[in-house]
Amino acid sequence: MLILKGLILFNLGYIAQQDLKNREVYWFLFPSILVLLGFNHYKNSLPINFINTSLINTMLVVLIIAVLFLYSSLRIKRPFFKEVFGLGDALFFLVLAIAFPTVTFTILFVLSLIFSTGVWLILKNNSRYTTIPLAGYMSLFLIFILIGAWSTNSINLYIL
Secondary structure (H helix, E strand, C coil), X not given: CHHHHHHHHHHHHHHHHHHHXXXXXXXCHHHHHHHHHHHHHHHCCCHHHHHHHHHHHHHHHHHXXXXXXXXXXXXXXXXXXXXXXXXXXHHHHHHHHXXXXXXXXXXXXXXXXHHHHHHHHHHHHHCCCCCCCHHHHHHHHHHHHHHHHHHHCCCCCCCC
């Protein structure tokens, strides 16, 4: 269990480091963290609940990305995956969808977006990039949440 937690934190930290530094993340980190967090979710819930919540969360992510794509195409008229939204961000959304039950996913997803926006607004003047490293900031947020949940044992992310 301790090894699993260490691998999760290492992968999240590596995603954050790469996204914040270069705005590029090695592709294999996303399947790796998906398997690790997915296994953690599976281990902490009933198999049928894991399947149901993963499907519901994935449908929510697909809906969100579809709305973003339509908005990008119709309103701001810029290429979606080239200028508006990174593929790594979409993959990280999918990781979160598999990693947690629906209520926890929704809360963490919204709070991580708020965290990412707040950090970007504070740090944007010091950045050489004009884009938000969304997967990186969301990874940092998830690291803080997981360390808090694991160190206190009073927060169970899988019962909601």
